[in-house]
Amino acid sequence: xxKPAICGGTPVRSTPLSYGRQYIDEDxxxxxxxxxxSDYLTCGxxxxxxxxxxxxxxxxxxxxxxxxxxxxxxxAALAAGxxxxxxxxxxxxxxxxxxxxxxxxxxxxxxxxxxxxTYNISPASIRAHITPRTRAVVAVDxxxxxxxxxxxxxxxxxxxxxxxxxxxxxxxTRYKGQPVGSIADMTTFSFHPVKTVxxxxxxxxxxxxxxxxDRLVLLHAHGITRDRDQMAxxxxxxxxxxxxAYGFNYRxxxxxxxxxxxxLDKLERFSRRRKEIVQKYDEAFSRIPxxxxxxxxxxxxxxxxxxxxxxxxxxxRCTRREFFDAMAAEGVHSQxxxxxxxxxSYYENLGYEKGLCPQAERYYQEVMSLPLYYSLTDRDxxxxxxxxxxxxxxxxx
Numbered sequence: 001x002x003k004p005a006i007c008g009g010t011p012v013r014s015t016p017l018s019y020g021r022q023y024i025d026e027d028x029x030x031x032x033x034x035x036x037x038s039d040y041l042t043c044g045x046x047x048x049x050x051x052x053x054x055x056x057x058x059x060x061x062x063x064x065x066x067x068x069x070x071x072x073x074x075x076a077a078l079a080a081g082x083x084x085x086x087x088x089x090x091x092x093x094x095x096x097x098x099x100x101x102x103x104x105x106x107x108x109x110x111x112x113x114x115x116x117x118t119y120n121i122s123p124a125s126i127r128a129h130i131t132p133r134t135r136a137v138v139a140v141d142x143x144x145x146x147x148x149x150x151x152x153x154x155x156x157x158x159x160x161x162x163x164x165x166x167x168x169x170x171x172x173t174r175y176k177g178q179p180v181g182s183i184a185d186m187t188t189f190s191f192h193p194v195k196t197v198x199x200x201x202x203x204x205x206x207x208x209x210x211x212x213x214d215r216l217v218l219l220h221a222h223g224i225t226r227d228r229d230q231m232a233x234x235x236x237x238x239x240x241x242x243x244x245a246y247g248f249n250y251r252x253x254x255x256x257x258x259x260x261x262x263x264l265d266k267l268e269r270f271s272r273r274r275k276e277i278v279q280k281y282d283e284a285f286s287r288i289p290x291x292x293x294x295x296x297x298x299x300x301x302x303x304x305x306x307x308x309x310x311x312x313x314x315x316x317r318c319t320r321r322e323f324f325d326a327m328a329a330e331g332v333h334s335q336x337x338x339x340x341x342x343x344x345s346y347y348e349n350l351g352y353e354k355g356l357c358p359q360a361e362r363y364y365q366e367v368m369s370l371p372l373y374y375s376l377t378d379r380d381x382x383x384x385x386x387x388x389x390x391x392x393x394x395x396x397x
Contacts, residue, residue, distance in 0.1 A: 011329060011330050011331050012330045012331055012383055012386055012387050012390065013330065013331025013332065013383050013387070014331065015331065016328075016331050016332070016333055017331065017332050017333065017371045017376075017380055017383070017384065018333050018371065019194075019333060019334050019335040019369050019370065019371050019372070020193075020194030020335070020369075020371070020372070020373055021193075021194070021373045021375060022193040022194070022198050022373075023266075023270070023373065023374045023375050025266075027262050027265070028259055028262045028263060030262075031258040031259060031261065031262040032255045032258050032259050032262075034258070035254050035255040035257075035258040036255055038254070040254045041253060041254050041255065042251060042253050042254055043251065043254075044254045046254045046257040046258050046261070047065055047251075047252060047254065047257050049257070049261060050065050050252075050257040050260055050261050051063040051064065051065050051204070053261055053264055054181070054189075054204055054206065054264075055206065057171075057179065057181070057264060057267065058179045058180065058181025058182050058187070058206050059178065059179045059181065059182035060181050060182045060187070060206035060207060060208060061207070061208045061210075061213075062206065062207050062208070062209075062210065062212075062213035062216075063204055063205070063206045064204065064205050064213065064216040064217055064220055065202070065203075065204050065251075065252040065257060066202070066203045066204060066205065066220050066250040066251070066252055067201060067202065067203065067249075067250045067251060067252055068190065068192070068201045068202060068203045068250075069097065069168045069188060069189065069190025069191070069192065069203040070097040070100070070101070070190075070203070071203055071220070071248070071250035072188035072189065072190070072203035072204060072205045073097050073098065073100075073101035073138070073164070073166065073188050074101050074104050074105075074248070074250070075205060075215075075216050075219040075220050075248070075250060076101070076164050076186045076188050076205050076216070077101040077102060077104065077105050077107075077136070077138075077164065078104075078105060078215070078219055079186065079205075079212050079215040079216050079219060080135065080136050080162040080164065080185070080186070080212075081135070081162075082102060082105040082107045082135050082136055082162075083105055083106055083107060084105075084106035084107065085106075085107070085133060086102075086105070086106075086107040086108070086133055086134075086135035086136075087102075087107060087108050087109075087110045087131060087133040087134045087135065088101075088102035088107050088108070088109055088110065088134075088135060088136045088137070088138060089109075089110045089111075089112050089126050089129050089130070089134060089136070089137045089138070090102070090109055090110075090111065090112070090121070090137070090138040090139075090140065090166075090341075091111065091112060091114055091120070091121040091138075091139075091140050091142065091360070092111040092113075092114070092340035092341045092342055092343075092356070092357050092360045093114050093119060093140075093142060093337075093338055093340065093360050093363060093364070094140045094142060094166065094338060094341060095168070095338060096341050096344060098138050098140050098166050098341070099111070099138075099341045099342075099347075101138065102136075102138075107135065108133075109341070109342075110129050110131075110134070111129075111340070111341065111342055111352075111356055111357055111360075112125035112126045112128070112129050112357070113125040113356075113357040113358065113359045113360055114142075114357065114359050114360045114363060115359070116359045116362075116363070117294070117295040118145060118294065118295050118296070118297060119142050119143065119145075119294055119308065119363060120139075120140070120141070120142050120145060120147045120148065121139055121140060121142075121147055121152075122359075123148050123151040123152050123155060125357075126139075126152060126155055127155055130155075130159055130161075134159065134161060135161065135162065136161055136162040136163070136164055137152060137155070137156055137161055137162075137163055137164070138164045138165075138166050139152050139163065139164070139165050139166065139184070140166040140168075140169075141165065141166065141167045141168075141169055141170035141173060141180060142169060142306075143169055143294065143302075143304055143305055143306040143307070143308060143337075144169040144170045144172075144173050144196075144302050144303050144304040144305040144306070145170070145173070145294075145296055145297070145300045145302045145304070146170060146173050146174075146175040146180055146297070146299065146300040146302070147165070148297065148299070149165070149175050149183050149184070149299075150176070150299070153183070153184070156185075162185050162186070163184040163185045163186075164184060164185065164186050164187075164188065165180065165183065165184035165186070165187040165188070166188050167180045167181060167187050167188060167189050168188065168189060168190035168192075168195070168203075168305075169190075169195070169305035169306065170189075170302075170303065170305070171189055171191075171195065171196050171197060171267065171303065172196055172267050172268075172270070172271040172303030173300060173301065173302050173303045174300070174301040175299055175300055175301075176299045177301075181206040182206065182208065185207065185209060185212065186205055186206070186207045186209075186212060186216075187205065187206045187207070188203065188204070188205050189203055189204045189205075189206075190202075190203050191203060191204075191256075191260055191263075194305075194373070195305060196267065196270050196271065196274065196303055196305060197260065197263035197264055197266070197267055197270065198259070198260070198263055199252065199256040199257070199259050199260035199263070200256055200259060201256070202252050202256045202257075202260055203252075214230070215245075218230075218244065218245045218247055219245065219247045219248060219250070220247065220248065220250040220251060221247060221249070221250075221251055222243060222247045222248065222249055223243050223244060223245035223246050223247025223248075224241050224242065224243045224244075224247065225241065225242060225243075225244055226240075226241045230242075230244055231244065232244065266374075269374075270303075270374045271303040273374045273376075274303055274304050274305075274372060274373075274374065275302075275303070275304070277307070277372055277376060277381055278302075278304045278307060278372070280381050280385070281307055281370065281381070281384075281385065284385040284388075284389070285309070285385075285388065288388075288389065288392055289312070289315065290311060290312050290315045290316055290392050290395075290396050291309065291310065291311060291312065291388075291392065292310040292311075292312055292366075293310075294308050294310070304372060305372070306337055306369045306372060307369060307370045307371075307372040308337070308367050308368075308369060308370075309334070309367065309368050309369070309370050309388065310363070310366050310367045311323060311366050311367075311392075312366070313365065313366050315396060315397055316392075316395050316396060316397065317395050317396070317397050318395040320336075320365060320366060320367070320368065322395075323368070323391060323395065324336075324368055326391050326394075326395075327368070327387060327388075327391065330387040330390070330391070331383070331387070332370070332371060332383070332384055332387050333371075334368040334369055334370055334371075335368065335369045336364070336367060336368050336369065337367075337369050338364070339364055340356075340357060340360050340361055340364055342354075342356055342357075343364075370384055370388075371384055
Protein backbone atom coordinates (compact mmCIF):
# COMPACT_ATOMS: atom_id res chain seq x y z
CA UNK A 1 0.00 0.00 0.00
CA UNK A 2 1.25 3.49 -0.91
CA LYS A 3 2.04 5.44 2.26
CA PRO A 4 1.33 9.14 2.85
CA ALA A 5 4.20 11.55 2.29
CA ILE A 6 4.34 12.23 6.01
CA CYS A 7 5.36 8.60 6.39
CA GLY A 8 8.03 8.77 3.69
CA GLY A 9 6.13 8.43 0.44
CA THR A 10 6.05 10.80 -2.55
CA PRO A 11 3.59 13.73 -2.24
CA VAL A 12 0.70 13.83 -4.69
CA ARG A 13 1.30 17.54 -5.35
CA SER A 14 4.52 19.48 -5.75
CA THR A 15 2.68 22.84 -5.78
CA PRO A 16 0.74 23.33 -2.52
CA LEU A 17 -2.91 24.37 -2.46
CA SER A 18 -4.24 26.75 0.20
CA TYR A 19 -7.74 26.29 1.61
CA GLY A 20 -8.91 29.71 0.33
CA ARG A 21 -7.81 32.36 -2.14
CA GLN A 22 -9.20 35.52 -3.70
CA TYR A 23 -9.64 35.89 -7.46
CA ILE A 24 -8.71 39.31 -8.89
CA ASP A 25 -8.89 40.04 -12.61
CA GLU A 26 -8.17 43.02 -14.85
CA ASP A 27 -11.68 44.41 -14.40
CA UNK A 28 -11.12 44.54 -10.64
CA UNK A 29 -7.75 46.23 -11.03
CA UNK A 30 -9.18 48.76 -13.50
CA UNK A 31 -12.06 49.60 -11.15
CA UNK A 32 -9.70 50.29 -8.26
CA UNK A 33 -7.23 52.23 -10.42
CA UNK A 34 -9.95 54.47 -11.83
CA UNK A 35 -11.16 55.18 -8.31
CA UNK A 36 -7.66 56.05 -7.10
CA UNK A 37 -7.46 58.56 -9.96
CA SER A 38 -10.87 60.06 -9.14
CA ASP A 39 -11.77 62.95 -6.86
CA TYR A 40 -12.95 60.69 -4.02
CA LEU A 41 -11.12 58.07 -1.99
CA THR A 42 -13.78 58.01 0.74
CA CYS A 43 -17.34 59.27 1.29
CA GLY A 44 -17.97 59.42 -2.46
CA UNK A 45 -20.50 58.15 -5.00
CA UNK A 46 -19.23 54.57 -5.25
CA UNK A 47 -20.40 53.75 -1.72
CA UNK A 48 -23.96 54.68 -2.64
CA UNK A 49 -23.70 52.73 -5.89
CA UNK A 50 -22.46 49.68 -4.00
CA UNK A 51 -25.26 49.87 -1.46
CA UNK A 52 -27.83 50.02 -4.27
CA UNK A 53 -26.16 47.04 -5.95
CA UNK A 54 -26.24 44.98 -2.74
CA UNK A 55 -29.92 45.83 -2.33
CA UNK A 56 -30.58 44.62 -5.87
CA UNK A 57 -28.71 41.36 -5.23
CA UNK A 58 -30.22 40.61 -1.82
CA UNK A 59 -33.69 42.04 -2.34
CA UNK A 60 -33.33 44.22 0.76
CA UNK A 61 -34.75 47.75 0.87
CA UNK A 62 -31.76 49.30 2.62
CA UNK A 63 -28.03 48.66 2.90
CA UNK A 64 -25.16 50.25 4.82
CA UNK A 65 -21.63 49.42 3.62
CA UNK A 66 -19.04 49.24 6.40
CA UNK A 67 -15.35 48.59 6.95
CA UNK A 68 -15.60 44.85 7.76
CA UNK A 69 -17.95 42.10 8.85
CA UNK A 70 -17.23 42.62 12.54
CA UNK A 71 -18.23 46.28 12.27
CA UNK A 72 -21.45 45.12 10.57
CA UNK A 73 -22.28 42.83 13.49
CA UNK A 74 -21.44 45.53 16.05
CA UNK A 75 -23.72 48.19 14.62
CA ALA A 76 -26.48 45.63 13.98
CA ALA A 77 -26.40 44.68 17.66
CA LEU A 78 -26.44 48.33 18.69
CA ALA A 79 -29.27 49.14 16.27
CA ALA A 80 -31.24 46.28 17.85
CA GLY A 81 -30.94 48.05 21.20
CA UNK A 82 -28.80 45.36 22.80
CA UNK A 83 -27.18 46.59 26.01
CA UNK A 84 -25.91 45.67 29.48
CA UNK A 85 -27.87 42.89 31.14
CA UNK A 86 -29.20 41.50 27.85
CA UNK A 87 -28.46 38.05 26.41
CA UNK A 88 -27.83 37.21 22.77
CA UNK A 89 -28.08 33.62 21.55
CA UNK A 90 -25.67 32.45 18.86
CA UNK A 91 -23.74 29.38 17.71
CA UNK A 92 -20.32 28.39 19.05
CA UNK A 93 -19.21 27.20 15.60
CA UNK A 94 -18.42 30.56 14.08
CA UNK A 95 -15.78 33.26 14.02
CA UNK A 96 -15.61 35.00 17.40
CA UNK A 97 -17.20 38.22 16.09
CA UNK A 98 -20.64 36.57 15.99
CA UNK A 99 -20.52 36.39 19.78
CA UNK A 100 -18.24 39.33 20.45
CA UNK A 101 -20.84 41.73 19.06
CA UNK A 102 -22.89 41.06 22.17
CA UNK A 103 -19.89 41.74 24.41
CA UNK A 104 -19.26 45.03 22.60
CA UNK A 105 -22.70 46.15 23.78
CA UNK A 106 -22.22 44.97 27.37
CA UNK A 107 -24.49 41.96 26.83
CA UNK A 108 -23.82 38.26 27.43
CA UNK A 109 -23.44 35.75 24.58
CA UNK A 110 -25.37 32.51 25.11
CA UNK A 111 -24.35 29.52 23.02
CA UNK A 112 -26.92 27.18 21.50
CA UNK A 113 -25.72 23.84 20.14
CA UNK A 114 -25.51 22.90 16.47
CA UNK A 115 -27.35 20.38 14.35
CA UNK A 116 -24.89 17.44 14.05
CA UNK A 117 -25.61 17.01 10.33
CA THR A 118 -25.89 20.56 8.93
CA TYR A 119 -23.48 22.17 11.47
CA ASN A 120 -25.79 25.19 11.68
CA ILE A 121 -27.36 26.44 14.90
CA SER A 122 -30.17 24.18 16.15
CA PRO A 123 -33.58 25.89 16.43
CA ALA A 124 -34.51 23.54 19.27
CA SER A 125 -31.38 24.54 21.16
CA ILE A 126 -32.17 28.23 20.57
CA ARG A 127 -35.58 27.73 22.13
CA ALA A 128 -34.08 25.89 25.11
CA HIS A 129 -31.75 28.82 25.87
CA ILE A 130 -34.28 31.65 25.84
CA THR A 131 -34.64 33.49 29.15
CA PRO A 132 -36.36 36.75 30.17
CA ARG A 133 -33.04 38.49 29.40
CA THR A 134 -32.81 37.26 25.81
CA ARG A 135 -32.92 40.17 23.37
CA ALA A 136 -31.69 38.78 20.05
CA VAL A 137 -30.52 35.76 18.08
CA VAL A 138 -27.45 35.90 15.84
CA ALA A 139 -28.02 33.01 13.43
CA VAL A 140 -24.92 32.20 11.37
CA ASP A 141 -25.21 30.77 7.86
CA UNK A 142 -22.21 28.53 8.47
CA UNK A 143 -20.22 27.51 5.37
CA UNK A 144 -22.75 29.52 3.30
CA UNK A 145 -25.72 27.24 3.98
CA UNK A 146 -28.72 29.19 5.22
CA UNK A 147 -29.77 28.43 8.76
CA UNK A 148 -33.32 27.14 9.28
CA UNK A 149 -34.59 30.67 8.97
CA UNK A 150 -38.34 30.08 8.96
CA UNK A 151 -38.24 28.24 12.27
CA UNK A 152 -35.74 30.65 13.83
CA UNK A 153 -37.76 33.65 12.66
CA UNK A 154 -40.91 32.13 14.17
CA UNK A 155 -39.11 31.63 17.51
CA UNK A 156 -37.95 35.25 17.45
CA UNK A 157 -41.44 36.55 16.72
CA UNK A 158 -42.93 34.40 19.47
CA UNK A 159 -40.49 35.85 22.03
CA UNK A 160 -40.18 39.38 20.58
CA UNK A 161 -36.50 38.92 19.71
CA UNK A 162 -34.48 40.62 16.98
CA UNK A 163 -33.11 38.21 14.39
CA UNK A 164 -29.66 39.16 13.12
CA UNK A 165 -28.53 36.83 10.34
CA UNK A 166 -24.75 36.57 10.14
CA UNK A 167 -24.35 35.87 6.43
CA UNK A 168 -20.59 36.45 6.34
CA UNK A 169 -20.29 33.13 4.46
CA UNK A 170 -23.48 33.33 2.45
CA UNK A 171 -23.50 36.05 -0.23
CA UNK A 172 -25.29 34.48 -3.20
CA THR A 173 -27.19 31.89 -1.14
CA ARG A 174 -30.98 31.66 -1.43
CA TYR A 175 -33.43 30.37 1.16
CA LYS A 176 -36.66 29.01 -0.34
CA GLY A 177 -35.87 31.04 -3.45
CA GLN A 178 -35.36 34.31 -1.56
CA PRO A 179 -31.87 35.82 -1.47
CA VAL A 180 -30.10 35.86 1.87
CA GLY A 181 -30.11 39.48 3.00
CA SER A 182 -33.83 40.15 2.83
CA ILE A 183 -35.17 37.63 5.36
CA ALA A 184 -33.96 38.55 8.87
CA ASP A 185 -34.51 41.84 10.69
CA MET A 186 -30.91 42.63 9.78
CA THR A 187 -28.37 40.64 7.78
CA THR A 188 -24.62 41.18 8.00
CA PHE A 189 -22.02 40.35 5.36
CA SER A 190 -18.24 40.09 5.23
CA PHE A 191 -16.07 40.65 2.16
CA HIS A 192 -12.76 39.31 3.44
CA PRO A 193 -10.43 37.89 0.73
CA VAL A 194 -11.35 34.23 1.31
CA LYS A 195 -15.08 34.92 0.94
CA THR A 196 -16.90 34.41 -2.37
CA VAL A 197 -16.45 38.09 -3.28
CA UNK A 198 -14.03 40.50 -1.68
CA UNK A 199 -13.38 44.17 -1.04
CA UNK A 200 -10.05 43.35 0.62
CA UNK A 201 -11.83 43.93 3.89
CA UNK A 202 -15.35 45.25 4.03
CA UNK A 203 -18.84 44.41 5.20
CA UNK A 204 -22.47 45.45 4.96
CA UNK A 205 -25.76 45.37 6.84
CA UNK A 206 -29.06 44.99 4.99
CA UNK A 207 -32.56 45.50 6.36
CA UNK A 208 -36.12 46.25 5.28
CA UNK A 209 -36.77 48.33 8.39
CA UNK A 210 -36.34 52.10 7.87
CA UNK A 211 -35.92 52.81 11.58
CA UNK A 212 -33.12 50.26 11.88
CA UNK A 213 -31.53 51.63 8.71
CA ASP A 214 -31.46 55.18 10.07
CA ARG A 215 -29.75 53.92 13.23
CA LEU A 216 -27.21 51.94 11.21
CA VAL A 217 -26.34 54.97 9.09
CA LEU A 218 -25.67 57.06 12.20
CA LEU A 219 -23.72 54.35 14.01
CA HIS A 220 -21.29 53.63 11.17
CA ALA A 221 -20.30 57.30 10.71
CA HIS A 222 -19.50 58.71 14.15
CA GLY A 223 -23.16 59.28 15.00
CA ILE A 224 -22.94 62.48 12.93
CA THR A 225 -25.69 63.59 10.57
CA ARG A 226 -26.37 66.35 8.05
CA ASP A 227 -30.07 65.46 7.97
CA ARG A 228 -31.93 68.46 9.44
CA ASP A 229 -34.83 66.23 10.47
CA GLN A 230 -32.50 64.30 12.81
CA MET A 231 -30.86 67.36 14.40
CA ALA A 232 -31.67 68.88 17.77
CA UNK A 233 -30.51 72.32 16.60
CA UNK A 234 -30.87 72.56 12.81
CA UNK A 235 -29.53 75.62 10.99
CA UNK A 236 -29.20 76.81 7.41
CA UNK A 237 -25.40 76.90 7.65
CA UNK A 238 -24.09 74.72 4.78
CA UNK A 239 -21.15 73.42 6.82
CA UNK A 240 -23.21 72.42 9.84
CA UNK A 241 -23.45 68.82 10.99
CA UNK A 242 -24.43 67.43 14.35
CA UNK A 243 -23.50 64.38 16.41
CA UNK A 244 -26.77 62.95 17.64
CA ALA A 245 -25.58 59.48 18.67
CA TYR A 246 -22.51 57.66 19.96
CA GLY A 247 -21.12 56.22 16.75
CA PHE A 248 -17.96 54.85 15.16
CA ASN A 249 -15.82 55.30 12.09
CA TYR A 250 -16.84 52.10 10.33
CA ARG A 251 -16.97 53.57 6.82
CA UNK A 252 -15.82 51.69 3.73
CA UNK A 253 -13.47 53.43 1.29
CA UNK A 254 -14.33 54.28 -2.29
CA UNK A 255 -11.72 51.94 -3.74
CA UNK A 256 -13.00 49.05 -1.62
CA UNK A 257 -16.47 49.76 -2.95
CA UNK A 258 -15.17 49.85 -6.51
CA UNK A 259 -13.43 46.49 -6.07
CA UNK A 260 -16.51 44.93 -4.51
CA UNK A 261 -18.83 46.16 -7.26
CA UNK A 262 -16.53 44.62 -9.84
CA UNK A 263 -16.44 41.38 -7.84
CA LEU A 264 -20.23 41.33 -7.55
CA ASP A 265 -20.45 41.39 -11.34
CA LYS A 266 -18.83 37.93 -11.17
CA LEU A 267 -20.91 36.60 -8.26
CA GLU A 268 -23.04 34.30 -10.40
CA ARG A 269 -19.94 32.83 -12.05
CA PHE A 270 -18.15 32.44 -8.71
CA SER A 271 -21.23 30.78 -7.21
CA ARG A 272 -21.62 28.34 -10.09
CA ARG A 273 -17.98 27.21 -9.87
CA ARG A 274 -18.14 26.74 -6.11
CA LYS A 275 -21.24 24.58 -6.53
CA GLU A 276 -19.45 22.46 -9.14
CA ILE A 277 -16.54 21.84 -6.77
CA VAL A 278 -18.82 21.01 -3.85
CA GLN A 279 -20.69 18.52 -6.04
CA LYS A 280 -17.43 16.80 -7.02
CA TYR A 281 -16.32 16.60 -3.37
CA ASP A 282 -19.70 15.34 -2.19
CA GLU A 283 -19.87 12.65 -4.86
CA ALA A 284 -16.39 11.38 -3.99
CA PHE A 285 -16.60 11.57 -0.21
CA SER A 286 -20.12 10.19 0.08
CA ARG A 287 -18.65 6.86 -1.02
CA ILE A 288 -16.17 6.79 1.87
CA PRO A 289 -17.62 5.40 5.13
CA UNK A 290 -14.98 7.14 7.25
CA UNK A 291 -16.16 10.60 6.11
CA UNK A 292 -19.35 12.44 7.02
CA UNK A 293 -20.56 14.84 4.32
CA UNK A 294 -22.31 17.99 5.49
CA UNK A 295 -26.07 17.72 4.97
CA UNK A 296 -27.74 20.57 3.14
CA UNK A 297 -31.34 21.42 3.91
CA UNK A 298 -33.60 21.46 0.80
CA UNK A 299 -34.58 25.08 1.54
CA UNK A 300 -31.02 26.35 1.01
CA UNK A 301 -29.65 26.91 -2.49
CA UNK A 302 -26.15 27.38 -1.16
CA UNK A 303 -23.16 29.28 -2.45
CA UNK A 304 -20.64 27.49 -0.26
CA UNK A 305 -17.82 29.49 1.32
CA UNK A 306 -16.25 26.51 3.10
CA UNK A 307 -16.10 22.81 2.39
CA UNK A 308 -15.94 20.82 5.62
CA UNK A 309 -14.23 17.43 5.68
CA UNK A 310 -15.45 15.55 8.75
CA UNK A 311 -13.68 12.36 9.78
CA UNK A 312 -15.58 9.71 11.70
CA UNK A 313 -13.01 9.47 14.47
CA UNK A 314 -14.25 6.07 15.65
CA UNK A 315 -13.34 4.63 12.24
CA UNK A 316 -9.84 6.13 11.96
CA ARG A 317 -6.41 5.16 13.35
CA CYS A 318 -5.26 8.77 13.54
CA THR A 319 -6.07 12.03 15.23
CA ARG A 320 -7.42 14.99 13.32
CA ARG A 321 -4.00 16.67 13.77
CA GLU A 322 -2.23 13.70 12.18
CA PHE A 323 -4.60 13.75 9.22
CA PHE A 324 -4.22 17.54 8.95
CA ASP A 325 -0.41 17.25 8.86
CA ALA A 326 -0.56 14.41 6.37
CA MET A 327 -2.73 16.53 4.06
CA ALA A 328 -0.15 19.32 4.18
CA ALA A 329 2.66 16.85 3.46
CA GLU A 330 0.74 15.73 0.39
CA GLY A 331 0.41 19.33 -0.83
CA VAL A 332 -3.00 20.48 0.47
CA HIS A 333 -3.14 23.06 3.25
CA SER A 334 -6.43 22.85 5.08
CA GLN A 335 -7.82 24.89 7.96
CA UNK A 336 -10.20 24.31 10.87
CA UNK A 337 -13.48 26.24 11.15
CA UNK A 338 -14.04 26.67 14.05
CA UNK A 339 -13.02 25.97 17.60
CA UNK A 340 -16.10 26.60 19.77
CA UNK A 341 -16.03 30.30 20.62
CA UNK A 342 -16.36 29.67 24.35
CA UNK A 343 -13.16 27.56 24.31
CA UNK A 344 -11.11 30.72 23.68
CA SER A 345 -9.19 31.76 26.78
CA TYR A 346 -10.94 35.15 26.86
CA TYR A 347 -14.30 33.41 27.23
CA GLU A 348 -12.81 30.96 29.70
CA ASN A 349 -11.84 33.96 31.82
CA LEU A 350 -15.44 35.18 31.62
CA GLY A 351 -16.57 31.94 33.23
CA TYR A 352 -17.60 29.86 30.21
CA GLU A 353 -16.72 26.17 30.53
CA LYS A 354 -16.30 23.24 28.20
CA GLY A 355 -19.29 20.95 27.88
CA LEU A 356 -21.87 23.64 27.03
CA CYS A 357 -22.55 22.35 23.50
CA PRO A 358 -21.68 18.65 23.09
CA GLN A 359 -22.48 18.46 19.37
CA ALA A 360 -20.32 21.50 18.61
CA GLU A 361 -17.44 20.15 20.65
CA ARG A 362 -17.47 16.78 18.92
CA TYR A 363 -17.73 18.51 15.55
CA TYR A 364 -14.62 20.59 16.32
CA GLN A 365 -12.54 17.49 17.11
CA GLU A 366 -13.26 15.90 13.72
CA VAL A 367 -13.19 18.56 11.02
CA MET A 368 -11.01 20.54 8.65
CA SER A 369 -11.77 22.80 5.68
CA LEU A 370 -10.65 21.74 2.21
CA PRO A 371 -9.70 24.09 -0.64
CA LEU A 372 -12.74 25.79 -2.15
CA TYR A 373 -12.40 28.82 -4.40
CA TYR A 374 -13.13 29.96 -7.93
CA SER A 375 -9.67 29.51 -9.42
CA LEU A 376 -9.30 25.84 -8.44
CA THR A 377 -8.87 23.79 -11.61
CA ASP A 378 -10.51 20.41 -12.16
CA ARG A 379 -7.05 18.88 -11.74
CA ASP A 380 -6.66 20.66 -8.38
CA UNK A 381 -10.00 19.26 -7.23
CA UNK A 382 -9.06 15.77 -8.41
CA UNK A 383 -5.78 16.02 -6.48
CA UNK A 384 -7.61 16.98 -3.28
CA UNK A 385 -9.97 14.03 -3.68
CA UNK A 386 -7.09 11.67 -4.46
CA UNK A 387 -5.16 12.81 -1.38
CA UNK A 388 -8.15 12.39 0.93
CA UNK A 389 -8.87 8.93 -0.48
CA UNK A 390 -5.20 7.97 -0.10
CA UNK A 391 -5.01 9.09 3.52
CA UNK A 392 -8.31 7.57 4.55
CA UNK A 393 -7.23 4.28 3.03
CA UNK A 394 -3.99 4.43 4.98
CA UNK A 395 -5.51 5.47 8.32
CA UNK A 396 -8.80 3.54 8.23
CA UNK A 397 -9.34 0.97 10.97
